[in-house]
Amino acid sequence: MADIGLFLKDNTIDIEIEKEDIQREEGLRTSVLISLFTDRRVEEEELPLGHTHKRGWWGDMFSEIDKDEIGSKLWLLERGKQTLETESDAEEYVKESLQWMIEDGVASNISVEAEFIDRGVLAIRMEIEKPQGESQRFSLLWDLEENRIGEEIN
Numbered sequence: 001m002a003d004i005g006l007f008l009k010d011n012t013i014d015i016e017i018e019k020e021d022i023q024r025e026e027g028l029r030t031s032v033l034i035s036l037f038t039d040r041r042v043e044e045e046e047l048p049l050g051h052t053h054k055r056g057w058w059g060d061m062f063s064e065i066d067k068d069e070i071g072s073k074l075w076l077l078e079r080g081k082q083t084l085e086t087e088s089d090a091e092e093y094v095k096e097s098l099q100w101m102i103e104d105g106v107a108s109n110i111s112v113e114a115e116f117i118d119r120g121v122l123a124i125r126m127e128i129e130k131p132q133g134e135s136q137r138f139s140l141l142w143d144l145e146e147n148r149i150g151e152e153i154n
Contacts, residue, residue, distance in 0.1 A: 005030055008140065008149060013037060028106070028128055028136050035097040036124075037149070038071035048076060072097030080144055082116045090114035090122060098128070105131060120145040 005016065005025035013033050016023040041056025057070050073093040080086045094112045101107035109129040117123045125139045142149055 008033065013149070028101075029138065031101070031106075032098070032126065032128075032138050034070070035100070036072050036074060036094060039075045040069055040071035040073050040097065042073055042076065046073070046076065068100075070100075074142075077122075078144055082120065087114045087116065087122070090124060094124060094126060098126070101128065107131070117141070 005023045009016075038057055039055035041054050044054070047054065055075060059070065063069070073096065074090065076093070077086055077090055080089075091112045091114045094114070095110060098107070098110050098112075102110065107128045108131045111127045111129075113125045115123055120143055122142045122144055123139065124142065125137070127135050127137050129135045140149060
């Protein structure tokens with residue numbers, strides 16, 4: 001069964017209409033986009049200096065499973081310094097946001113690489129291995145300075 005598809009276009013994530021119908025997708029792209037670009041709530045001590053809003057999705061307040069939260073902490077890296085530590089943090093945040101796929105049996109393994117490929121531009125590459133052995137790869141560019149999501153790179 002296909003899900004409503006979310007598509008990355010012109011720095012936005014949106015649905016697309018074709019022939020008067022919402023486009024659908026059967027892969028994992030929509031799940032990946034929601035997982036990465038929904039802000040996960042953080043603890044007070046995780047907030048960047050000068051920030052007071054812990055963000056997060058309101059629906060997490062009603063989860064039947066304790067600590068079952070949606071989204072990622074990638075937003076903590078906005079305007080971050082271009083360091084190996086920032087790359088490592090990005091990899092950790094992406095893995096954390098996609099961990100639900102392993103817990104729910106959607107994936108058997110997830111690997112993530114993040115690296116700065118230009119000033120302030122972070123390339124994030126993910127490979128999600130499904131239990132049946134097949135893999136799906138996703139790559140995207142994120143401009144941390146302008147908080148812009150670039151087109152997928154493959």
